[in-house]
Structure formats: structure tokens, C-alpha cells
Amino acid sequence: MQVEDLVTNNKIETEAWEALDKSILYYRGVPVGTLAAVDSTVESLNYDQCFIRDFVSSALLFLIQGRTDIVRNFLEETLKLQPKEKALDAYKPGRGLIPASFKVISENGEEFLEADFGEHAIARVTPVDSCLWWLILLRAYVVATKDISLAHQPEFQNGIRLIMELCLANRFDMYPTLLVPDGACMIDRRMGIYGHPLEIQVLFYAAMRAAGELLICQGNQDIVTAIDKRLPLLCGHIRQHYWIDINRLNAIYRFKGEEYGVKAVNLFNIYADSLPYYELDKWLPRKGGFLAGNVGPSQLDTRFFSLGNLMAIISDLATEEQSQAIMTLIEKRWDDLVGDMPMKICFPALENQDYKIVTGCDPKNIPWSYHNGGSWPVLMWMLAAAAVKTKRLNLAEKAIEVALFRLSGDEWPEYYDGKKGRLIGKQARKYQTWTIAGFLLAKELLKNPQHLPLVSFDKLPSELVSRACQLEFNSIDPVAS
Numbered sequence: 389m390q391v392e393d394l395v396t397n398n399k400i401e402t403e404a405w406e407a408l409d410k411s412i413l414y415y416r417g418v419p420v421g422t423l424a425a426v427d428s429t430v431e432s433l434n435y436d437q438c439f440i441r442d443f444v445s446s447a448l449l450f451l452i453q454g455r456t457d458i459v460r461n462f463l464e465e466t467l468k469l470q471p472k473e474k475a476l477d478a479y480k481p482g483r484g485l486i487p488a489s490f491k492v493i494s495e496n497g498e499e500f501l502e503a504d505f506g507e508h509a510i511a512r513v514t515p516v517d518s519c520l521w522w523l524i525l526l527r528a529y530v531v532a533t534k535d536i537s538l539a540h541q542p543e544f545q546n547g548i549r550l551i552m553e554l555c556l557a558n559r560f561d562m563y564p565t566l567l568v569p570d571g572a573c574m575i576d577r578r579m580g581i582y583g584h585p586l587e588i589q590v591l592f593y594a595a596m597r598a599a600g601e602l603l604i605c606q607g608n609q610d611i612v613t614a615i616d617k618r619l620p621l622l623c624g625h626i627r628q629h630y631w632i633d634i635n636r637l638n639a640i641y642r643f644k645g646e647e648y649g650v651k652a653v654n655l656f657n658i659y660a661d662s663l664p665y666y667e668l669d670k671w672l673p674r675k676g677g678f679l680a681g682n683v684g685p686s687q688l689d690t691r692f693f694s695l696g697n698l699m700a701i702i703s704d705l706a707t708e709e710q711s712q713a714i715m716t717l718i719e720k721r722w723d724d725l726v727g728d729m730p731m732k733i734c735f736p737a738l739e740n741q742d743y744k745i746v747t748g749c750d751p752k753n754i755p756w757s758y759h760n761g762g763s764w765p766v767l768m769w770m771l772a773a774a775a776v777k778t779k780r781l782n783l784a785e786k787a788i789e790v791a792l793f794r795l796s797g798d799e800w801p802e803y804y805d806g807k808k809g810r811l812i813g814k815q816a817r818k819y820q821t822w823t824i825a826g827f828l829l830a831k832e833l834l835k836n837p838q839h840l841p842l843v844s845f846d847k848l849p850s851e852l853v854s855r856a857c858q859l860e861f862n863s864i865d866p867v868a869s
């Protein structure tokens with residue numbers, strides 16, 4: 389970097405830290421989170437709240453800086469918002485859920501926290517990811533402070549247990565993945581991600597790993613055993629059935645349909661004609677690959693979703709080989725996945741009839757905008773963490789360079805539109821906190837890769853995963869790690 393660029397770089401970083409500080413939300417005099425956006429030019433809608441998923445990027449930065457009190461306050465206050473009793477009616481949030489967001493309200497001179505479990509969200513979507521992120525953050529707090537006593541407090545043990553009970557409850561389907569409604573995560577609108585979307589599965593995996601580390605065995609043996617059983621099954625399932633590379637595409641392309649029973653090779657009865665295989669044949673690099681967006685009965689969503697793929701690398705859900713292949717794909721398809729703003733939330737966008745049917749003609753999610761192929765700077769920290777994990781640092785450095793000189797000039801927008809991400813999002817907020825934090829965190833992770841363990845996990849023993857797969861499907865071995 390040239391001297392002038394270095395000066396500008398430092399100025400931008402200082403500006404970003406100041407903006408992050410401005411977003412801090414105070415409750416009864418103490419910091420408890422960050423607001424989603426601090427943009428005085430537009431109506432705030434619900435952006436004046438602290439979203440659990442948004443706060444994670446700010447929280448990791450605070451932990452790195454040693455400002456652990458704000459993260460602790462956040463964890464304590466949000467835990468109080470978690471329903472502890474069974475819901476008495478179906479419109480109430482279920483026991484164990486953590487809200488999507490919360491805000492401070494004042495009544496008769498006293499402050500209270502008001503939680504939103506989706507009741508106030510567009511289409512009343514359920515924030516399934518919140519409780520998973522909460523657990524991942526609690527474990528990051530323990531890693532950063534080297535102090536497990538907070539997690540060992542009885543209220544915290546109960547909170548963790550309730551989340552795990554909610555996730556591990558017997559349901560109607562018989563997959564190790566979690567069955568969820570549409571819009572249950574960062575993409576909190578109808579986008580055809582109901583069923584078993586990758587993002588939720590990866591967060592579920594990381595949350596179970598976190599819970600396994602934090603739960604005291606005594607009194608929780610049933611949950612600990614359930615986690616130990618579920619982890620390798622989930623891991624093998626994702627590695628095997630979500631994986632797409634040119635070899636796998638070849639296999640799927642020639643799949644027979646309508647197979648019965650345990651000997652079925654085409655386990656989910658995927659019909660090749662439902663896939664854009666000619667597009668994928670052209671798009672997939674020889675050595676690259678990725679985890680599919682969703683897998684279910686006769687369903688294989690071949691869109692690339694960044695959060696799920698990057699977090700699969702970071703959390704060690706993907707094998708080492710798969711992780712390298714995902715990074716290779718990003719490198720080789722840079723124009724599509726990163727372009728002029730890191731990085732696309734998903735690729736490709738749903739267009740024409742698909743857009744109409746799948747999104748329900750959502751005007752915010754028109755092709756190449758917002759959730760439907762828009763570019764989200766917050767994803768930069770996950771790209772940086774994945775780059776550190778796979779030792780492909782140059783990819784993250786290049787991405788930050790792309791973003792550096794635009795984000796500040798554009799006033800830190802929430803997202804960008806267009807195939808290359810050159811348009812500031814049509815309805816994007818400015819001074820979006822996770823944009824600012826995502827950028828700063830990406831820089832911190834590259835500067836000090838030793839912060840990676842805040843969010844990464846060690847390998848699960850591969851024999852456990854292989855054995856689990858054989859048990860589950862009787863025949864197929866997962867892609868070996």
C-alpha cells in the first residue's frame with residue numbers, strides 16, 4: 389500500500405471504530421448491545437433495535453479489544469428474555485427460543501427491555517438462528533476470557549439446556565438436520581429456504597459443539613449424550629449430501645430415480661432435470677466445490693449461500709478438502725461471488741418466474757438485490773476467518789482492498805445491489821453496524837489470526853463421522869477428511 393493509501397486506510401479505520409462506538413445501546417446505564425443501524429436520514433423502522441445475529445460481529449470485536457463487559461451484559465440480558473416455560477398458546481414463542489432483537493423502552497421513568505421473537509417482523513418469521521448464535525457467542529466469551537464461570541452459572545446451564553432441548557426434540561422428519569420454516573435466519577424473508585437450509589444446519593452444528601463444551605455433565609447427561617450422537621450424524625449428512633463439485637454433479641446427472649429402501653443410491657430421489665446442470669457444468673471450476681443451499685425430498689437447491697459455506701469452513705463442519713475447494717471456488721468465480729463488494733449473500737439470484745413464485749414477488753428481493761443475490765459487507769469477516777483457517781489469506785486481503793475505499797465513502801451501507809455489487813442497495817440503511825463491524829473484524833482477524841479460535845472448532849474424529857454415516861445410510865461413506 390502506498391503512503392497516501394495507508395493514511396486513508398488509518399482514517400477509515402478510526403472512523404469505523406467511532407461509528408461502532410456510536411451504535412452502542414445502553415440499558416439502565418450499562419452497555420448491552422449495538423443498534424442495527426444509526427442512520428438519521430431515514431425512518432428507523434426496527435433498525436433501532438439490537439439484533440442477536442447482527443451483534444455477533446460487534447461482540448467478537450469487543451472481545452478482541454478486551455471490552456468483555458458489554459458482551460457479558462448482552463448474554464445476561466438476552467438470557468432473561470428467553471422463555472423458560474412451555475408456551476400456553478401457539479402464538480407465543482416456544483420455550484428456549486432467543487428473540488431476533490430487543491429494544492429499550494421507558495415506562496414511568498424506568499427502563500425495560502422489549503423482545504421481538506418475530507411478532508413485529510415482516511411476515512412474522514421465526515428467528516431460529518438467534519439461539520444458535522447466542523450459544524456460539526457465549527462460547528466465544530469463554531474462549532476470550534478463559535473464564536467458564538459465567539457459562540457454569542445455573543441460569544446459563546438452564547438456558548443452554550433449553551436451547552438444546554428445543555433443537556434436539558423429536559420432530560416429524562427423520563434427518564439429523566433441523567427442519568425450519570422460510571426466513572429463519574439472516575435471510576429473514578421468503579426466499580425458498582424452508583426445509584433444511586445450509587445456514588441453519590451449520591449454525592446448529594457450531595451451537596452443539598459449543599453446548600458440548602459448556603454443559604456440565606452432571607444433571608445434563610441426557611443432553612450431552614444426545615449431542616454426542618447427533619454431531620457426527622449431522623456432520624456426515626452435510627458432508628455427503630450437500631456437497632457439489634463436478635464429480636458429484638456427474639453422479640447426480642446420471643442418478644436413477646424412484647429407488648426404494650435402504651439400497652437406494654439417490655437417497656433423496658433428486659431428479660436431475662430439477663437442477664440447472666448445464667449452468668453448473670460451466671460454472672464449477674475443475675477443483676472447486678461448495679455445499680448446496682438445501683437438501684430435502686426430491687430437492688437439491690444448488691444456489692451458493694455464502695454464510696453457510698464460510699461458517700462450515702470456520703466451524704470445521706466441512707472437511708479440509710472441501711474447505712479448500714470452497715475457497716478455490718471463491719477464487720475462481722471471484723467476479724460472481726465477490727465482484728466489486730464482498731460478498732454475495734447467495735448466487736445466482738432467482739429471476740423471472742422463479743423470482744415470482746419463490747419470493748412471492750417480494751419487491752425488496754428483486755433479482756440481484758438484498759437477499760436475492762445482493763452483496764453484504766458483513767460477510768467479509770467470515771471470508772477473512774475462512775481464509776485464515778484455510779491459509780488462503782490473499783483472498784481475504786484482496787476482498788478487504790476492494791471494500792476499503794468504497795464502504796466509508798458510501799457511508800457503510802447495509803448491502804449492495806447488482807451483479808457485481810456496484811450499486812448501493814436500493815433500500816439499504818447507511819451506517820449499518822454489522823457492515824462496520826464486519827469490515828473491522830475482517831481486518832483484525834487478518835492482523836491477528838490467533839483470534840480465530842473465538843469462532844472455530846477442532847476436528848471431530850473422522851472415524852466417528854464415518855461410523856455414524858454407515859449407521860444412518862447403511863452403505864455410503866462420507867467424503868473422507
Ligand code: GLC
Pocket residue numbers: 424435439441442573574575576
Ligand atoms: C434485515 C436482515 C437481517 C438483519 C436485520 C437487521 O432484516 O435481513 O438479517 O438481522 O436486517 O440488520
